[in-house]
Structure formats: structure tokens, C-alpha cells
Amino acid sequence: MSKDNDLLTMLKALNKDDKKPQPKSTGVSVNGLPDWYKLSKFGKQVFDELKLCIEDRIPILLNGGTGMGKTEAIRAIAKSIGQEEIGFNCYTGMDVGQLIGMWRPMSDGSLEWEDGAVTTAVKTGKILRIDEFSRCPVDIKSRLFGVMDSNNREWVVYEHTEDEALQVHDDFVIIASANPTGDGYIGTMREDRAMLSRFGAIIDIFEPMADERHALNHTLNDRDKVERMLRFADMLRKEKTTYISTRDLHFLALAIKRGVDIQRAIKMTIAPKYVGMESAIMTHARAVFEDMPTVEEVAKEHA
Numbered sequence: 001m002s003k004d005n006d007l008l009t010m011l012k013a014l015n016k017d018d019k020k021p022q023p024k025s026t027g028v029s030v031n032g033l034p035d036w037y038k039l040s041k042f043g044k045q046v047f048d049e050l051k052l053c054i055e056d057r058i059p060i061l062l063n064g065g066t067g068m069g070k071t072e073a074i075r076a077i078a079k080s081i082g083q084e085e086i087g088f089n090c091y092t093g094m095d096v097g098q099l100i101g102m103w104r105p106m107s108d109g110s111l112e113w114e115d116g117a118v119t120t121a122v123k124t125g126k127i128l129r130i131d132e133f134s135r136c137p138v139d140i141k142s143r144l145f146g147v148m149d150s151n152n153r154e155w156v157v158y159e160h161t162e163d164e165a166l167q168v169h170d171d172f173v174i175i176a177s178a179n180p181t182g183d184g185y186i187g188t189m190r191e192d193r194a195m196l197s198r199f200g201a202i203i204d205i206f207e208p209m210a211d212e213r214h215a216l217n218h219t220l221n222d223r224d225k226v227e228r229m230l231r232f233a234d235m236l237r238k239e240k241t242t243y244i245s246t247r248d249l250h251f252l253a254l255a256i257k258r259g260v261d262i263q264r265a266i267k268m269t270i271a272p273k274y275v276g277m278e279s280a281i282m283t284h285a286r287a288v289f290e291d292m293p294t295v296e297e298v299a300k301e302h303a
Contacts, residue, residue, distance in 0.1 A: 036218040037072060043209030051077050053201050054127065054173055059148050061133065061196075062177040064205030067245025070177040071131055073209055078127050083171065086121050087129030090136035099140060100157055113160050122147055122155045125171030134178035134191070141195055148174060148198035177205075208246045215246070219253040225262075229253070232288045242277050244270060262289045 039047055046062075053060050054077060062070045071087075078085040088099065101116040121128040130136065146154045147168055154165040176199075178191075196202065212233070216226040233249060236242040248270050255265035266285045271278040 034072075036215050037069075037076075038211040038214040039073075040208055040211045042207050043069065043073065043211070046203060046205065046209060047073055047077065049201070049203065050074070050175070051081065054081065054083075054175070056200075057171070057173045058200035059174045059198060060176070061191075061199040061202045062175070062205050063180065063202060064177075065243065065245060066179055067247030068205050068207070069209035069246055070205055071129070074127070074129050074175050074177070083127055084124075085127035085129050086117050087131060088117050090130065090132040090134075090140075092135060092137065094137060094140070096137075096140055096143070097159070100143070100159055102159070118144070118147075119155065119157055119166070122166060122168050122172055125169030128172065128174045130174065130176040132179065133176035134180075144174070145194070145198065147172065210246050212246055212249060216249060216253050219250070220257055225256065228288050232284060235284045235288070236281065239277075239280075242274050242281060244274075248273065 050060060050062075050073065062074075064070060074087075075085060097116060099116040099118045101114055101119050103111040104114050106112050115123065118128060120126065146156065146165075153168040153172075155168055156165045213226060213230060216229055217223070220226055229249060229252065233244055236244050251269040252265055255269050256262055260268070263282070263285050266281065266289075271281045274281060
């Protein structure tokens with residue numbers, strides 16, 4: 001009888017522990033990445049290389065296709081080393097005042113200077129993240145030469161201090177990411193040798209930095225669909241013209257999660273982005289997904 005009582009007491013204790021409130025996930029892992037974003041083997045290599053460059057304040061250029069995880073990795077590294085980052089996207093015709101700074105009219109009629117993104121990062125020692133660098137106007141790139149030099153870094157804000165150079169914070173570093181010129185990337189420009197020489201490291205990103213299986217399982221929680229999606233991606237990635245990104249797969253997974261038929265989801269989220277290759281993409285889609293039951297068929301089975 002005593003043994004039965006002991007067993008009952010133990011079961012009650014276990015049940016009590018199960019009911020204790022569990023700590024909520026922060027949504028961010030120890031290396032600064034979101035829970036859904038796990039680095040691939042290649043991503044881990046690049047992550048470690050980037051981290052070392054940032055710690056040594058070496059300017060870095062990440063060159064590769066869109067949607068491969070470049071920006072996410074930069075943000076994660078900043079979190080992992082406890083350094084703030086500030087960033088902006090480049091585009092043709094962008095206003096230099098947004099980056100350098102500008103005079104703002106105040107309610108009393110006076111003017112007050114407001115630092116732009118680059119000036120703020122230079123003064124405070126933030127990581128300066130420049131996205132779409134190959135679209136950045138030449139006059140803005142030329143202004144960055146002074147803060148990218150390996151010695152005697154300086155930043156002159158002519159619009160505010162005329163010829164007085166600001167002291168560049170010791171922790172300041174630039175990480176730029178760029179898409180390749182051509183290959184469907186309209187508006188991108190080749191970098192000249194003077195700019196390239198100022199980057200201490202240029203890393204090509206032409207394969208996913210994320211563990212796509214982990215990310216897709218996080219979204220769909222359906223092993224069969226995820227494995228088919230990865231097989232579909234592998235088929236498309238055999239050709240440069242249809243090399244789909246991690247972002248493409250993510251959008252496809254979200255559409256499927258919402259209940260959109262898979263082949264219809266591919267027509268919506270992937271095929272239109274690869275002009276002239278739509279037929280080839282849908283041929284691969286039929287080969288991988290055609291034997292799967294449709295949404296309507298699944299609904300009938302569970303009716």
C-alpha cells in the first residue's frame with residue numbers, strides 16, 4: 001500500500017511541475033538570429049568571417065543575389081556582439097541629406113541641424129549597414145572614402161561644419177551588400193577600383209545562408225511538403241536563370257500555409273519573377289507536386 005501511495009505522490013509532483021508556467025521564447029536565439037532562422041553550413045562560415053571583420057573594424061562588401069539572407073545575417077551579428085546598427089537602402093536619385101544630415105526648420109523660425117544615418121553612425125560607433133550598394137549614386141560613394149580608409153579616418157560634413165572633420169568613432173564599421181550587375185538587376189552599377197580597394201573583405205553570397213529545411217518546417221510543420229519544396233528548389237537552382245532565393249521559398253510557404261493550392265501558389269509567388277522561364281518552372285512544379293492531394297480533396301477526406 002505504501003508503494004502505491006509513493007507512486008501516487010510522485011505522479012502528483014510530476015503533474016504539478018507540468019503546470020508550472022514555462023518561460024516564453026524571445027523569438028531570438030543566442031547568436032542573435034530569429035528562432036526560425038538557422039544558419040546553413042555556408043551561412044555559418046560567412047557569419048563567423050563577418051563577425052571577425054566587424055570586430056577588427058574592416059569594411060566588408062557582401063555581393064550576391066537578392067533574398068539570400070545577407071541583411072538578416074548583418075543584423076544578427078550586431079545583436080550577437082552587442083553593437084547597434086543603422087542602415088539604409090540605396091536607390092537612384094536618393095537625397096544625400098538623408099545620409100549626411102540636413103537643416104530642419106523649427107516652429108520658432110530657426111533652423112536646427114539633424115544628423116543623417118552615416119553621420120550618426122560615424123559619431124556613435126554603430127555598424128553602418130548599406131543595402132543595395134550597387135544602386136548607390138557615385139557622389140554618395142565618393143563621400144564614404146574618408147571613413148573607409150585604413151588610417152586617419154575622417155568624416156567632413158561640409159553642409160554643417162564646412163571644412164572641420166569629425167572624429168570617427170573607433171567602433172564604426174561599414175558593411176555593404178550589393179546585387180550583381182546585370183542578370184535582371186536593373187539600375188545596378190559596377191564598382192570602380194578605388195571603392196573596391198577600400199573594402200578589406202569582399203564575400204560572394206551565391207547560395208542560401210539559412211538552413212531552409214529548418215525555416216520551412218518552422219512555417220509549415222509538414223515534412224512531406226517541405227521535402228518536396230526543397231526538391232523543387234534544387235531543380236530550379238540547376239539553372240542560373242531560375243535560381244530561386246530563400247525569400248521566394250518563404251513566400252511560397254506562407255501561401256501554402258494560408259491554404260492556397262501549391263501549384264497555384266507557385267504561379268503567384270515564384271513564376272512571375274522569372275520572365276521567360278514561367279513554363280519551365282511550372283513543368284518542374286508538376287513533376288514534384290502533381291501527385292499531392294489538392295486542398296479540396298483533403299477537405300473531402302476529413303468531411
